[in-house]
Amino acid sequence: MNQLNPDIEFSGRHRIRLLLLSLAMVGAMTSWFAMTAVLPELSQQWEISDTGRSMVTIMVQAGFVAGSLLSAFTNLPDRIRPERLFFYSAVTAGLTTLLTIFLADGLTTALILRFITGMALAGVYGPGLKLVSTWFRVRRGTAMGITVGALTVGSASPHLFSGFWTGTWEPVLAAAGFSSIAGGFLVLLFVPSGPYVLPKGKFDPKAIPRALSVKPVRLANYGYLGHMWELYAMWAWYGIFLTHSLNAAGVEEPSRLASILTFVVISSGFFGTWLGGKFADKFGRELLTLWALGISAVSAGTIGFFYGASPWIVTAVGVVWGISIIADSAQFSALITEHADQRYVGSALTFQLAAGFALTIAAIMLLPFVENLIGWRYAFLFLVPGPVFAFISMLRMYRLTK
16 A cells, blocks of 8 residues: 555554654664763763764764665665664664673773764664655655654753763663664564555665756755754764853853753754644745754854853753754655655665765864864854755755745
8 A cells, every 4th residue: 555645644553653663763863972972971081082072973973874875875775674674773773882881991992882883873864764754745744854853852862861860971871772772672563664665676786876866866965965064063062062151151060951951952953853844844845944054054153152151041042053953854855755766765865864974074073173273152153154055055956846
């Protein structure tokens, strides 16, 4: 059964599958920033330099890129059922996160395990988006928005764990590891592929070049690249920025409050992806991306000027940024599912993710160097060209499709 039936997408069966997949995504993605959230404790215990702190996040990104490229060019997401690939990958990410507690007595071992975690998570993100697209077509923008929102909450969760377990890092990694494993089992047992099953592809090394020859696919990828230049650098460094800002404002124990408020700022993106998806389904994906990118660029360019201000003012601006910076993310993926060869949607999505996450490595690595030169008040200006480039790309796509 793969005929278009708008009414069925509002049924309880579809809503429950979306809820379960979202919960699984929350669990699986907690492994991503598990070590980033405990960097203050690890920096003291292992005497980690600024470069080492960057590498903790960058190794996950690098592993994700390697895993995504391997999957994309072997067409793995289109040859293995998405729920099974999601399961194997989430469990692997959880296990490597748990192994960090027992095997890592310094940064080198931890970075190797972080790389493997990133490779595993490549089998969670893309297949998760493909899986939700088998359950929704008319409401695909909203459904994918909720799924990416769940990813956002999962990515932010280690900051919440860290807020409650201050002074120690092992419980944070344990909570993240077990959450990831639980997410994998949740999908395997309760979220099979839906009625809109995409055709199964065979190994085809020309699938990616063929997808990129389609102009809407190229423009969606350009938009995604600009979006990703900003997104993960903000997620990776906002907690450090906020800690320093709270310290400058005279807040006692700034690390604890910064962890909790960083969770609030990043997880607020759930509402951006959810409402953004509803807007996109009604008024168009291209228009939604233009609004989100515009607000996000302004937020990135202005938040530094509130450095050292009241924690609530900085958090309020951060929430606006947290909502707008991710509101369009799912729509770049939805555009790929609509314009790419349906036999290789999984591969096209995974390639898009690989390209975007490769760019995040540079942004995450360079931002602390920029901060050392000009300080936190102006450092986030470095990210503004990303959403500006994405805005120009999506404006071209808006004119093309309208």
